[in-house]
Amino acid sequence: MGRPPCCDKIGIKKGPWTPEEDIILVSYIQEHGPGNWRSVPTNTGLMRCSKSCRLRWTNYLRPGIKRGNFTPHEEGMIIHLQALLGNKWAAIASYLPQRTDNDIKNYWNTHLKKKLKKFQTDLDSHNLAPPPDNSRTTNYDHQFSWQFSDNNNNKQGSSKLFNSPNSSLYASSTENISRLLEGWMRSSPNPSRRNVDHDEMLHEAQKNNQDQEFVKSGEKSWIQDGENIGNNIVTITKEKSTTCESSGVVADQKTSPPPFTYLEKWLLDENNGGQVEELMELPMIFT
């Protein structure tokens, strides 16, 4: 057996963070800057392990974090990037600077993945057989189309965060704490935010494409969950667009199509309203 988890030490507190703890942590970081997490519990007296402190800061206390509803644009970004990168939440989060990887991961797992599953059930109930490998694209297209068409039907969704009296109370206090640091962050040349090297990441995505070629051949089911869908779109995209393949997906939109031709096509086909335009305006990786 390996060594015990760092948070298993006696006296280490677990569970939700209190506003008092947040203030202590924020005050310390404001003074010393993020990093050297090991010394944080020691120097602050917080009964938390260093990892817990880092996580709390990264996901909730760091200035500039946007909480609550994901906009259709953000959702489109997530779908786009998940399809491109797979479950590289940190990488995806780097394209949505106001969102944390944890937030995105949760959103994917609780909203998008579920929708895909339900759609698969609907497909089965309509007796639609899984398509052969070479015709997957159309079906994935419709799956995503369905996701978007259902996008505004989230009765609870993230808005619950704001509607819930308790959570909003504490959320606002967290927000206030974050604001304390905004000025400091603006002047900081190297914000604590994880800084993913996009080129490297996209290179990784390109590598992943190659992996998918291998995976595809041995795949047991044509779809299991969102991950497969995403990865397969990457595969399909590679087959479709050699330009993107050779350039590591960061292709000049003027000279070559973006790697999500299919995805965008069905979006248009399905007439998804303003969300489509928003998705088409995705600014970063294709320009």
Next chain:
DNA sequence: AACGGGGACAACCGCCGGGGC
């Protein structure tokens, strides 16, 4: 009003890679 189920989110766990010694 009480209760149970399900959804959403915060937090933890385990693994991995990089850097220092």
Next chain:
DNA sequence: TGCCCCGGCGGTTGTCCCCGT
């Protein structure tokens, strides 16, 4: 070269809250 420590990441779990009955 190997070991240890630390930070980062993705998956999973625990808890709270809402909603329907």
